[in-house]
Amino acid sequence: MSGKESTMTASKRALSAVVGVLLMVAVVGVVGFTLHSASADPHKKLYATKTAETIVVDGKTYPKATITMGVYADTAQAKEMGYNTINKKDYVQYGPSSHIVLPAHTYVTMTIHGYDGGEKLNAPFFGKVVGTVGGTMNVDGVDVTEIPADQVQHTFTIHSLPSSNRDPLFVNIPLQHVDEGDNGFLPTKDPGTNYKGHTMTFSFITGGAGEYVWNCEYPCGDGTYAKFGAAMSAYGYMSGKVSVA
Amino acid sequence: MSDDHGLVEMEPTPGEKLAAIFKQREVRVATAWGVLVTAIFFVIGGWIYPSWMPTAMSTDMKSIERLIVIFTWISAPVCGIVLGFSIYTFLHRHKGDTPPADGPGFRTNSLVVGLWVIVSSALCLVAVVYGLIEMNSASAATAEHKKNAMVVEVTGSQWAWSFNYPEQGVQSHELMLPINRPVEFKIISVDVNHSFWPVQLGVKVDANRLQTTVIDTTPNKLGDIDVKCAELCGLYHAYMETSGKVMSADDFNTWVTAHQGGHTA
Amino acid sequence: MTTLDHHASVRPVPNPSKSLITKLNMGTGLVVGVIFALATYYGLGGDSAGVFENYNRTLLATMFMWSIGFMVGIGAFIGPFRWLVGKDLTDEEQLYLAGDGQGIKRYFKYCTDHKVVGIQYMVGVMALLGVGGTMAMMIRTNLIQPGSKFVGPTIYNSLVGLHGITMIIAMIIVVTGPFGNFIMPIMIGAADMAFPRLNALSWWVLFTAIPVLCSAWFLGGIPTGWTAYAPLSIQAGPGMNAFIATIIIFAVSTAVAGANITATVVAMRAKGMKWNRVPIFVVGATMSVALAIPAFPTFMVSMIMTGLDRSYATTFFDANLGGSGWLYAHLFWIMGHPEVYVILIPGVAVLMEIAPVFVRKPLFSYNAAIAGFAGITGLSILVWAHHMYMSGWMPMLNGPFMVTTEMISVPTGLIFLVILGTLWRGRPWMKLPMLGVYAFLWNFLIGGITGLYLSDVPADNYLHGSMYVTAHFHYTLMGAALTGALAGLAYWFPKMTGRMLNERAGYISFWLVQIGFQVLFLGMFIAGAEGQPRRVADYSVNFATSDLISSIGAYMIGLGMIVLLWAVIHSWRHGKIAPMNPWGSKTLEWTVPYPVPLVNFDTPPVVTSDPYGYGKAGN
Amino acid sequence: MSGDTRFHVHHDAPIQVGRRERLGVRLLIVADGAFVFGMIFSYFYLRNLNANNGWIPEGGHTLSAMSGWVSVFPLIIAAITHRIAMKSGNAFKNIAPITFVVLLVGLYLQWKQLAHMPFQVDGEAEGEKIFGFEGAYASSWVLIAGANMFHYILGAFVALGVALRSRRNDLNAVLEFWRQRTVGSWLTWIAISGIACAITTSII
The missing domain is CATH 1.20.5 (Single alpha-helices involved in coiled-coils or other helix-helix interfaces)
Known part of the structure; x- marks a missing residue:
């Protein structure tokens, strides 16, 4: 100046x-x-494994694929279970990746291991199994169509934006909670521990290629309001992407 | 402030004053510009604008479309006056690096100011009255609907909608409605606030945390509905959308029967 | 609460160079502020306080203590303390505080000179606009195509919230900060503001809010939008505390600045400057800050409640325990709607000040201009619930609020009349400030008319919460108010910096910004009409075209603003030296030289007419 | 420009300065008034809405109306003693400290009230204590009491200021008189605001 x-x-x-x-x-x-x-997606995507088999549903033949995920009470548990989480915070989380990739027009069989406890759903609707083949899922060998709202640990809910050029895909899977009394509820450092948890298996049929999202509808974050803070409001822990390719 | 320095110095009747104003060439040229602008806005409001909006599938949505057209037409002359006169002055701008000579020193013109206030108040009044009439007919329709309405309980949760049909005993993540039957939405949120927006039905109301709000409408056209959330509700607000359908009464009954088992496939 | 006032001092005069006030500056403020903040943070247990409420309490306390500590360190409390003990500041000390003869250093001190505060505000506003604008670029980059491929939803939501609140804060002070402080006292022939120390306080308090707001980025962002609706804001992560603290600090700054500017205009006008001789810019700026005085405290109430809900588990907004999100919406919009006029009116007033100078005609119907401002100001406190038509709080009251809202179009119409009447039959001198007047007419016309649809309850059923709303308020706040502020920058730049703003760069910037603006927001109107909700990180493919158009427009604006920033920096350093009155204006600020002397006028001016005496008398 | 000019321009008449300061304080009172209005509005809004019967939840406590009035009386007394002191002219410096002491007593009472409210719900989470409040009534009460407390602090500050200043002889008498009036405006306002809040909290 x-x-x-x-x-x-x-x-x-x-x-x-x-x-x-x-x-x-x-x-x-x-x-x-x-x-x-x-804000990039997790570096590793989780791909469904295609199998050689095919299956006929409602008169149409589909190739088959399988994919397995787990949901852990915190990072320590995830690590104990053998998944190297890339997430930074010690939150409840799905693993091994929050971005899953599914083949198009395929009969996908998904397995989710759940190791967490639970209380009650905010919206009881998400205790129902929706969008799977036959409207059922298999919990530790038993077929069920819903889980009571107060026995859910998390949900795996795939949904999307409605748009003209994408096939609808809506899948809702409630995960049976693990009782405090059950063995393996929380991880311990004891190498001999057998983590039981529960195993949910279900199948659904993908449509054409498109991007979808999934998230958990069970209030498992923190905060005083409906427990949708923290992990629930941070991308990549209890929420993620589903790419159908 | 007095109007000693008014645009027109004679003191005849306001009508004559107005006529005198319009005799000036510059007023007529500016007005011509204004007419052109008005015409453009007429076209935008009447045809281009509605073409962007999705198909109306209820009388509510139809009346919104009509209202937007009419409001644009009301405002077209306003745009015409403002833009016509500003285009005229812009075209007669002064070029160069030195300031122009002083213009005429008039400070106000009570006729013009008075006319402006009267006309803008009148236009405003038209808009208000028209809106009130539309609101009134909507609430009259509500009273009519109450008799025969099908209740749909809408629950907003982070970040998905779910629908309960107490009469039919069906729950769904999609909004299925029979045609021509009044429907009453009872909306609630179990966590933060959402806003329930079935786009093509032309209704909207917030889903407030643990407080029920009610809206009603009558779908009158078959087709797909987009249900969106219009209130920022956290991480996946953008994805809090679902689809719906307006279907014939028979199709609706078939859908109900298929889903009374407690799940939707 | 004192000014550079006279009192019969019988005490020996202390040497100011040995006084504490000479040792304090921004550096000491930062040091003391950081010490206060760290002590509070670790004193309350740092981030080991794992419980939601306790951690929020720690963070809020830390933020407030930073602000207080900074103000202590920069010496803001010396004056009040000296008043308390009855040892008022001496003339020498007050002169020292006014930055007398301290060169560039005074910009980094608790300086009471209104011109220094004006420049501080100007630089601060430009920084805020730059940050907010960068975030806008990020938002539009994410929306170029469907799929949210640029940033994830966490960061996108934070961008939306931070862009919003940064821009709102910047826009509230963009005119009344730089020009209200630097120009306005000179314009009314005053030696300084009514309360110079409060003036410095308002700026430095605001300054302490900036790091607080920035800290939101490192605490997980503000995922609620700038409206921070409860209960979402209660659920949000620790970044929300930064929002709360920022608003509370900002509300203090606004109240202080509002009282100061209002008192200055009411009590310190030059001899002969009767109310009907006050320049219209001063009238507009005063009305807007006077409106802000009662408006902002309700926002502060709502933020205190949010803070209490988050950190002490009160239940103001939890409907489970008798609270309600509607309460938040009421308190917010009782402030929120007047606030948009607090932003708009000064920008309009600047343009009304500029138009007569460049058309060389008197302002058309001064009284209509005042009636317009007064009508808007008065009605604006009665319209808040039009933001709540669709909230379901009480549908039967939508009708009355619709009536009051649409009534605002009448005083708004007067604003158009005044500017059009001023232009009419003149030959506008198309300098940069004058271009702003034309841009305003178009932008505010679109903004005003689209507001008509939104004010109407049935139409709002469709448009509420859509991109249409976003486009509408950008037309009014950015298209109208920011255009006015930028025109003011071009107009007063010579007086504030002593140099002319680079004209060619100014024109390039103007056209890039204005054309980009139309492309962006007309595209957004289309997206809204098609039914795209606002604040979405991702959207269906049927909106792809209109969103792409919008993003192209955004890049044009971004480039244009960068050119402008270059022009400002370059012209400030190397620009052409400005003559005393480059535009041939008749207001008082052009009668003082650059640099403006400490007390502005050698002899107090006497005003004999209003400043619009252009043109031949009569017709 | 000589230094003399500089001083000359800045030195407005004390009466002008005094009036200006009082105007400024009155404007700040308008701002504070909006704040108090916001609290009272919230109180009645939540009371009438009574969402999910949560205004006073089942088993919730109430605070007697008297409790609100007790902590307001000192505000009223202080406003009155300040007026008396102003009227007494030369005796101002002897009466002014009383105002300050009254406000200190009030501040203590207000603190007592705030610290002993029966609304708190203690809880534990992750081994740490958290506090909660019973419902909307309790929340609104706490906020109002907190605002009163803030008024007491500012009131005590200015009351101490005028009391101390009144004992000095080297200050401009006219200006000091105006400052007493300005302080009077503030003390009157906080008394009015306290009464408004006490009336509000009397309606449970």
Whole structure:
């Protein structure tokens, strides 16, 4: 802010303008890049394993695929169970990845191991099994169509945005909670412990390619309001993506 | 402030004053611009704008479309006046690095100000009255609906909608409605606030935490409905959408029977 | 609460160079603030307080103690303390506080000179707009195509909230901060503001809110949008505390600044400046801050309640225990709607000030302008519930609120009349500030008319909570108010910096921003009409075209704003030296030289007419 | 420009400065008034809404109306003693400390009330104590009492200020008189606000 009259030549001024503008564009770009990498999907996607078998449902033949996930009370438990979680916080979480990839037009059989306790669903509707073949799932060998709202540990709910060019896919699976009395409810450092938990198995049929999301509808975060804070409000713990490709 | 320096110095009747104003060439040119702008807004409001909106599947949505068209038409002349006159002055701008010579020194014109206030109040009144009439007919329809309405209990939870049909004993994640039967939505949220928005039905109300709100409508066209959440509700607000259908009474009954087992496939 | 006032001092005059006030500056403020904050944080157990409520309590206390500590460290409480013990500041000390002869250093001190505060505000506002604008770019980048491929929903939601609140804060102070402090006292012929120390307080308190707001990024963000509706805000993570603390600190700053500006205009006008001779900018700015005085405390109440709900488990907003989210919405919008006029009116007033100068005609119907401002100000406190048509709180009251809301279109119409009447039959001198007047007319027209649909209850059934709303309020806040503020920047830049703003860069920026703005928000109107909800990280493919159009427009605005920022920085350093009155204006601020002397005028000016005496008398 | 000019311009007449300061304080009172309005509005809004019968939940406590009034009386007395002191002219410096002491007593009473409210629900989570409040009534009460407390602190500060200042002889008498009036505005306002809050909390 000196009192001197500017002596800048026109070309110098133009150069300064170009450099200045580019510099600021670069700053915005760096901010964008930082945010982008901070919010990127988990580096590892979880792919369904295709099998050679096929199955006929309602007169149509589908190839088969299987996929297995687990849900853990916290990071320590996930690690104990052999999954290297990439999540940073010690939250309840699904593993081994929050981004699952399923083949299109396929009969997908999914297995979820649940090792967590539970209290009560906010919305009892999500105690029902929805969207699976036959409307049932198999809990430790028994077929069920729903789990009472106060016996759910988590849910695995796939849904999507309605749009004209994507096949609808809605699957809701409530997971039977593990009683305090059950062996293996919480992880211990004792290597001899047998983690029992519960195993939920179910099948559904994917449509055409498209992006979907899944999340848990069971209030397992913290906070005073409906327990949907913390883990539930952080992407990649109890929520994630489903890519049908 | 007095109008000693008014645009028109004679003191005849307001009508004559107005006529005198319109005799000025610049007023007529600006008005011509205004008419052009008005026409453009007429077209946008009457045809282009409604074409962006989704199919109306209830009388509520139909009346919203009509209302938006009429409001655009009411405002078209306002746009015409403002833009017509500003385009005129913009085209007669002063170029150069030195300020222009001083313009005419008039400070107000009570006729123009008075006319402006009267016309804008009148337009405002039209909008208010029209809106009140529409609201009134909507609430009259509500009273009519109450008699024969099918109740649907809507539950908003983070981040999915679920629907309960107490009369039919059916629960679903999709909104299925029979055509031409009034439906009464009872909406509640079990966690934070959501907003229940079946887009093509032209109704909307917040799902408040543990407080029930009620809206009603009558679907009158077969087709798909998008059900969205219009109130930011956390992480997956964007994905809190589901689909629905307006179906014939027979199809609806078939759907009910198929789902009375307690699950939907 | 004192000013540079006179009293018969019989005590020996202390040497200010040995006084404590000479040792304090922004650095000591930062140090003391950080010490206070750290002591509070670790004193309350740091992040080992695992319980939701306890951790929130710790964070809130830390943030407030930072703010208090900073104010202690920069010396804000010396004045009140000296008043308490009855040893008022001496003339020398007050002169020292006013930054007399301290060069560039005074910008980093608790400086009571209104011109210093004005520049501080200007730089602060530009920084806030830059941060908010960068976040807007990120939002639009994410929405280029469906699928939320750029950032995940956590970061997207935080971007929406932080962009919103940063921009709202920036827009509230964008005119009354820089121009209300720097220009306005000179414009009314005053030597300084009524309460110079409160003036410094309002800026530095606001300054302490900026790091608090930024800390939200490192605490998990603000996932609630700028409206921070409860109960979502109660559920939100620790970042929400930053929002609460920011708003409470900001509300203090606003109340103080509002009282100060209002008192200055009421009590310190030059001799002869009767109410009908006050420049319209001063009238508009004063009405807006006077409106802010009663409006913001209700926001503060709602934020205190949110803070209590989060950190002490009260139940103001938990319907399970007698609370209600509607209560939050009421308190918020009782502030929230007046607040949009607090943003709008000063911007409009700037343009009304500019138009007569560049058309060289008197302001058309000064009284209509005042009636317009007064009508908007008065009605704005009666319309808040139009934001709640669809909340279901009491549908039977929607009708009355619809009537009051639509009535606002009449005083708003007067604003158009005043500007059009001023332009009419003149030959506008198309300098940069004047371009802003035309941009305003178009933008505010679109913003106003789209507001008509939203004010109507049946139409709001469709439009509420959609992109349409977002486009509408950007047309009013950005298209109208920010355009006014930027026109003001171009207009007063010579007086504030002594140099002319680079004109060519200014034009390039203007057209990039304005055209980009139309592309962005007309695209967003289409998305809204198609039925896209607002604040969504992802959307169905049927909105893809309109969202792509919007994003292209956003990049144009971004580039334009960067050009403007370059022009401001470059012109400030190397620009053409400005003459005393480059635009040939008749208001008082152009009668003082650059740099403006400490007390503005050598001899107090006497005003004999309003500043719009352009043109030949009569016709 | 000489230094003299500089001083000359800044030195408005004490009466002008005094009036200006009182105007500023009155404007801040408007802001504070909006704050108090917000609290009272919330109280009645939640009371009439009584969502899920949670205004006073089952088994919830109430606080007697008298409790609210007791902590407001000192505010009223302080406003009155300040007025008496102002009227007494030269005796101001002897009466002014009484105002301060009254406000200190009030501050103590208010603190007592706040610390002994029966609404608290103690709980434990993850081994740490958490506090909760019974319902909307309790929450609103706590907020109002807290605001009163804040008024007491500011009131005591300005009362101490005028009391101390009145004992000095080197201050401008006219300006000091105006400052006493300004402080009077604030003390009157906090008394009015206290009464409004006490009336509010009397309606359970």
